[in-house]
Amino acid sequence: MSHAFSFIIEKEIDGQRARTGVFHTPHGPVPTPAFMPVGTRGSVKAVLPHNVKEAGATMILANTLHLALRPGPKVVRELGGLHKLMDWSGPILTDSGGYQVFSMADVSKIKEKGVTFRSVIDGSPMHLSPESAMEIQLDLGADVIMAFDQCPSDPHDRKQVEEATARTHRWLDRCVKRWMELDGLDRGHALFGIVQGGCFDDLRRQSVEAITSHDLVGYAIGGISVGEGREAIREAFAMTTPLLPKEKPRYLMGIGTPVDFFDAVAQGADLFDCVTPTRHGRNHQAFTSRGRVNLRNQAWTTYTGPLDPDCPCPACMNYPAGAIRHLCNVGEMLGGTLLSIHNLTFFHRLMADIRLAVTAGTLSKLRAQVLPRVEPRFKPTSTCA
Ligand SMILES: [Zn+2]
Incomplete structure (x- = not known):
């Protein structure tokens, strides 16, 4: 474990898996459980960094593949790294590009040494490997970098999942080697490993064993947001989480609705990311x-x-909802911006309530109070609040 990072569990209640803690990074602490907004191309879409911070975010995410294509890792490095590019002084996590690459790649182009795919910018052939994923992420300069893994397209196809999981383990060995050569311990960039295994308990178990054989700063659970139903996600996560080392942060990748948060926190998850608040915001x-x-x-x-009469964000404090609807209707960018800020505020306030409830041992009670209110559709029956 790098000394530049630490994870302190603050509260856990006997017999329950949920916990609160603080993930300390070189760019500041992250109270957990925490939601990370996604800044795909170096920007949390349509939202200024100070609004992202005021909404309650402590750590944000950026996508390696998008930034590797444009402006390119060397350019990001020249510009002072992702923290400068994004005007974000807090911690940043980058994904490895694996997830996006596999959604673009012809399966036959996935080889042991890496993946070949066509650039979405100009169609030129590109190659990503465990080694280059480390090199690119270290050029980008995020606090937490992710291992290059193979995410199977069908988590129920045993043969495919077996191959992808075994390859993910071999690739992690190469990621760790390259990361140690370039950065190593105490230089400010932590590597997280990613558990695969699809919907198969035995494969997930094997994957946890292989991934945690490397003493890394944290571990992620991958491959469970690629089309499965909620039940399959819950089962895979419930099965996998308790097997991960208790003293390390656990990151559930690509999860992001209120019900998901309650399910995952109850199983001991600490970090989440999703495009939901900003994508939904841009879609009114x-x-x-x-x-x-x-x-x-x-x-x-x-x-x-x-x-939302219960929300302190600038959209709710300063605008009648009808005005925001008008902005969205006529295609004014501000409409999507206001709704994105509102949704980010909603997610971070919910996460803060969840942290308080975990501390008080009242997570189930909070769940029973919140979900029946926030999950159904709402439309007004009069013209005022
Ligand atoms: Zn609001």
């Missing part, structure tokens, strides 16, 4: 304390009250 949709809102609905046209 909001998570609110009264339920899910679609501002395309005409019922909001002359609504004078705030989008």
